[in-house]
Amino acid sequence: MRRRILLTGCISVLFGATLLSACSGGAGSSSTDSITLYSGQHVQTTQALVAAFEEKTGITVNARFDDEDVLADQIVTEGSHSPADVFFTENSPPLEYLASKNLLATIDPSTLSNTPSKYNSTDGEWAGISARVSVMVYNTSLLKPSQLPTSAMQLANPEWKGKLAIAGSETDFQPIVTSVARTYGQAAALKWLEALKANAGSHNYPDNETVTDEVNRGQVAIGIVNQYYWYRERATIGASNMHSAIAHFAPHDVGYVLDVSGAGILKSSTHQAEAQRFVAFLTSVQGQEIIAHSDSFEYPIASGVTTAQPETPFDQLQPNSITIPELGTGAEAIKLLQEAQLL
Secondary structure (H helix, E strand, C coil): CCCCCCCCCCCEEEECCEEEECCCCCCCCCCCCEEEEEECCCHHHHHHHHHHHHHHHCCEEEEEECCHHHHHHHHHHHHHHCCCCEEECCCHHHHHHHHHCCCECCCCHHHHCCCCHHHCCCCCCEEEEEEEEEEEEEECCCCCHHHCCCCHHHHHCHHHCCCEEECCCCHHHHHHHHHHHHHHCHHHHHHHHHHHHHHHHHHECCCHHHHHHHHHCCCCCEEEEEHHHHHHHHHHHCHHHCCEEEECCCCCCCCCCEEEEEEEEECCCCCHHHHHHHHHHHHCHHHHHHHHHCCCCCEECCCCCCCCCCCCCHHHCCCCCCCHHHHCCCHHHHHHHHHCCCC
């Protein structure tokens, strides 16, 4: 997720009469009409959600933005003294990681019921908010659709040497690694990662935005990203400047992974009621409609809302059947990535 616009200093964004602060002070406000949000999600979409929630409820949301893995580790370090009330992520493993540390409270059943149960925590400790899917992005001048691999495993073949781009340190890449390991075993997954690293060479980039841009500019032929990067690139530079396209792997392939974004409430929060209202808002029709029309190009997955963007319809996706519990905390993928020296 390092391709997002990161806010690492103290910033403020004014929404009408409310102030969205990216750096909250202290371990939570003494006021009951304020919560602190740790967000690894896209800044612009989160700001839109926060602004709508503040207008609807009068509750102020103090938001801190950073990579979700950084924030998860920060919460573990802070423990019961964390100022965070809610943690909003792009992927399920950081939430599962906090749940494994017994740091998350139970989400209200009425909120969980807004999202199909397979996209929620099995223990009710976080709610699914949105989703995206991994795809190939390829340069249309360098590759024809008939030349594309049907499986992510084929990208380890020698024919892709010097043609492949990856972002091995991205948290978005970890679910794919887990999918490979759960299907073929850790030894095979490590061998696959080592081959991808060799094939990518200097095209191992720090984030998926760079992968998408480099493929579009013809610096490399093909990469693995989540689908929304390509749509965001097109929205940013214009359709006439796009020299790339996206394609799915074969149905249910190990590289065809659905990633779920979610939100959880910290047990240590002193604003439980307000935090519950915020997560409920994220899964509500109003919150989901904001996601549906946002420039993050993620799929809304709650309250029956569908995306308004010109993407492959969510119900037509055919990802690998790996479940949220099987994706786990990401520890397995991190270990393999470290062994392959991609982290």
